[in-house]
Amino acid sequence: MKRRGGLLAFPYAVWMILFTVVPMLLVVWFALTDEDGLPTVGNFIRLWDYGAVFGRSLGLAAVSTVICLLIGYPLAYVLSRETDAMRNTAMLLIMLPMWINILLRTYAWMSILENSGLLNQLLSFLRLPALHIINTPSAVALGMVYNYLPFMVLPVLTVITKIDDSVVEAAQDLGGSQATVFRRVILPLSLPGVLSGITMVFVPAVSTFIISKLLGGGKSMLLGDLIEMQFLGNTYNPYLGSAISLVMMVIVLISMALMNRFGEGEEEVMGL
Template sequence: MAIFIIVPMFLVIFFAFTDKSGSFSLENIMQVGQYSNVFLRSIWLGAIATFVCLLIGYPLAYIIAHCKARRQNVMIMLVMLPMWMNFLLRTYAWMTLLEDNGLINNFLAAIGLGRLPLINTPGAVVLGMVYNYVPYMILPIYSVLTKIDNSVIEAAQDLGADGKRVFLKVVFPISMPGVISGITMVFVPAVSTFIISKMLGGGANLLIGDLIDMQFLGSAYNPNLGSAISLVLMVLILICMGIMNQFDDGEKATGGIMI
């Protein structure tokens, strides 16, 4: 932990509060404010991607959790299968599909619907985020749903609850720890990504990860400003995680639920 967490954190903080000569300075932190639109765009697109992942991931996790054990293993393997391929190659694949002369637009042109501007759009960035991060939403929710005792559901049904009420009052509250974990595991990498926005969003959809990448590896080399931006992003993510943790009540996973 000291090597891989504390030392890098110390270096980020040190560079964020110093200038190029190594003297203490708040100028880097003050300059972060001029990139507020990039922060807002990153949080907005990351939140949309997280919401879409939840809409897709929860029903799929619910279906998998209620399959037979042998089928569950097969379906989980299919969910994880794309993750066995390199992240960069998966994103390149979507570029091939979405570009102006890609497979999707060629198909639309062939059936007479015309070509659509799919690549280099915010929608393409969100699509890339969802595709790459939806397994991180499915797996924690699935792991919680599989642990729900059937006797709890049967007890709710014996008390007169229909299917909808059982789900809203019993299943969903018990699965909240998995939902919170999934939201965290998707939102954090989505809001700080840079390769997806660079490849699928083009220069018009600059995200905070791209901005940090430019400060360290681009022509505008400025590690002090890059560290300040990273530090502010880290604080924002911690605040978001703290807010989400307020909705996670561990007692619901083991205690009784009022129907």
């Protein structure tokens, strides 16, 4: 094909600069200025006051990511050994809840986790002590695991399914026990899927504010809540909000860079 057609991408380049690059630059600009438009680093100094929120956000996102991995990896492994038809059905069933809006999925957990909710009704029916979960960090972590588990299972499952059967058989023929084959062959080969699973869970988990609003009852404020408050809440302060957003962006970039470093290649991960 002739190389002239490149001009067709020109309107797109303009659009992306106007609505992606300029907005990002504005975030940087706002983060480095005050109300009078004067340059300052005061917004970043104020971030120290919110250290607890940063800690809670990163901690909860990390815990949820680990739980997703601990549940999601074994599930993906078990599913990879099923027949094609069974596995495709399972993938469809895992994706189906993702088609429901995250607000509704999270809202459903409210009525389950409430103090007089369905979970505690079930527990008292079984003569077990009631659990106080709603409006605690545990409820927020549970909401994150529920909403983002598919993002862990699907990339891992895609990668494990692609592993050539003959590689596994060769390892077995060479005398590897089941555990050895798993540890020395399947686990290393599935690492790219695990790494993209980790980023795909961690990034939305560290930036959410819906889950903490609905299940955390305003008590466990996260970074997302903090940003939302600065832009749409009573404490309108886009300068501080931009500084928080900038730090969040850096966190996301660092976590993605780390994951990319460990696992090269493997771009098509979303089993869509």
